[in-house]
Amino acid sequence: MSRKVVIIGAGAAGIAATRCLLAEGVKVHVLEAAAVPGGRCITDTTTLGHPFDRGGSWIHSAGINPIAEVARQQGAAIIEDNPGGLRAVVAERQRLTEEEFEAYFRAWRHLADARDRLNNASGDPAMAAFVPGEPWGPYVRHVIALLSGVDAAACSAEDFSRFEHAPGEWLLPQGQGSLLAAAAHGLPITYETPALRIDYGSEPIRVHTRHGEIEAAAVIVTVSTAVLAAGKLTFDPALPDHLRDAIAGLPLGLLNKVGFAVREDSPLAIPGPVLMHHGCADEAIMIRPGFAHQPVVCGFVGGGFADALEREGAGAATAVCRDALRAHYGGTIARDLGASLETAWRSHPWSLGAYSAALPGHSGARAILAAGVDRRLLFAGEATDPTLFSSVGGAWRSGVRAAEQYLATTG
Numbered sequence: 001m002s003r004k005v006v007i008i009g010a011g012a013a014g015i016a017a018t019r020c021l022l023a024e025g026v027k028v029h030v031l032e033a034a035a036v037p038g039g040r041c042i043t044d045t046t047t048l049g050h051p052f053d054r055g056g057s058w059i060h061s062a063g064i065n066p067i068a069e070v071a072r073q074q075g076a077a078i079i080e081d082n083p084g085g086l087r088a089v090v091a092e093r094q095r096l097t098e099e100e101f102e103a104y105f106r107a108w109r110h111l112a113d114a115r116d117r118l119n120n121a122s123g124d125p126a127m128a129a130f131v132p133g134e135p136w137g138p139y140v141r142h143v144i145a146l147l148s149g150v151d152a153a154a155c156s157a158e159d160f161s162r163f164e165h166a167p168g169e170w171l172l173p174q175g176q177g178s179l180l181a182a183a184a185h186g187l188p189i190t191y192e193t194p195a196l197r198i199d200y201g202s203e204p205i206r207v208h209t210r211h212g213e214i215e216a217a218a219v220i221v222t223v224s225t226a227v228l229a230a231g232k233l234t235f236d237p238a239l240p241d242h243l244r245d246a247i248a249g250l251p252l253g254l255l256n257k258v259g260f261a262v263r264e265d266s267p268l269a270i271p272g273p274v275l276m277h278h279g280c281a282d283e284a285i286m287i288r289p290g291f292a293h294q295p296v297v298c299g300f301v302g303g304g305f306a307d308a309l310e311r312e313g314a315g316a317a318t319a320v321c322r323d324a325l326r327a328h329y330g331g332t333i334a335r336d337l338g339a340s341l342e343t344a345w346r347s348h349p350w351s352l353g354a355y356s357a358a359l360p361g362h363s364g365a366r367a368i369l370a371a372g373v374d375r376r377l378l379f380a381g382e383a384t385d386p387t388l389f390s391s392v393g394g395a396w397r398s399g400v401r402a403a404e405q406y407l408a409t410t411g
């Protein structure tokens, strides 16, 4: 039997699985729907005149994140992210008093104890159960949306608290997407070739594309859970119910970014405090000047607010970030802003969102998906990592795990 393994997707998980299998002498064929590698971790190097990650940029928990080793191997410049504080503005008010700021910050930190408080909670409640009351509750909800991409009521507290925090939050001036693109260089990837259907009832497995079919001894599927749930890739026979439930329990939240190139002599060109702009209702924007030590401002919108802005159409998220910058730095700051770009991950045809967040009651779904169907049909991708889910490092680690699952059963 052919020992060829077909990998669906050349994002972090697919790249890692491919490198791992090739190192063991396994024949691999990667199918990638897009024209470039990286998936949700991709660096735009042209629009702003400086590298800008449209998706994942931080190497979170660097001490335990496998991407840290990839960065070292590539000799990439690494910045320990140290924004030097937090500048928060709430609703229409321009400044918080010292006391208010302390209380605001304490409310945030309250989230970090969710794990301890979970021990006393029954079941797998939503993060909404851990949001403090007024006056700071709404702002804590904003932070949950910016971190998890979903609103607190749709976010499993068990899952949220499983993310493993370790020392080191790194950024790369070249962009994390550039790192992945270099890691994908030379791999056997066929681009612009989406897998349409996987017939895994047969021996060998057949993977259908619009250019024909490919035979495989095993398949590792790394596409997002939203792509799977939307049926953009189908399976024959249909996936067993427990896997379909797991996929449905891990929908993708939304985080969108807005980038502005800024004049080199602008105060926005140098790394400054994190600006949290809390508007009315559930509107929150996080803004980072001098992001990744580039003359670039990066704005973030998350959760339902991001979805609403993306539905409003191109330019809506850019407009709210521009307004927030004017409100904080004065109207003349507009002169410092040059080219801009805005992401729309919900509409991205091969992602359909930003990253997974388990629904309340579904914190076990990641392990179910990671177990796959059998050694011939395996699943990887950020949604399948137990503690670094929603990150590039988790996706990479899941690709290695799936490759090892395959290798373990083939000896």
Ligand SMILES: Cc1cc2nc3c(=O)[nH]c(=O)nc-3n(C[C@H](O)[C@H](O)[C@H](O)COP(=O)(O)OP(=O)(O)OC[C@H]3O[C@@H](n4cnc5c(N)ncnc54)[C@H](O)[C@@H]3O)c2cc1C
Binding pocket: 008, 009, 010, 011, 012, 013, 014, 031, 032, 033, 034, 037, 038, 039, 040, 041, 054, 055, 056, 057, 058, 059, 060, 193, 194, 195, 196, 222, 223, 224, 227, 232, 233, 255, 256, 257, 343, 345, 350, 351, 353, 354, 355, 380, 381, 382, 383, 389, 390, 391, 392, 393, 395, 396
């Ligand atoms: C705005 C934003 C900010 C983020 N910030 C961070 C951060 O700071 N740090 C961090 O660690 N993570 C961050 N993330 C998350 C991180 O980018 C993702 O978790 C990670 O890149 C996912 O990798 P993956 O391999 O699991 O999936 P993907 O990157 O989605 O890879 C799957 C690949 O499959 C391809 N594909 C889809 N369907 C098919 C098909 N039918 N056939 C063939 N190919 C197909 C896709 O094109 C894609 O290339 C962010 C994400 C977003 C969107």
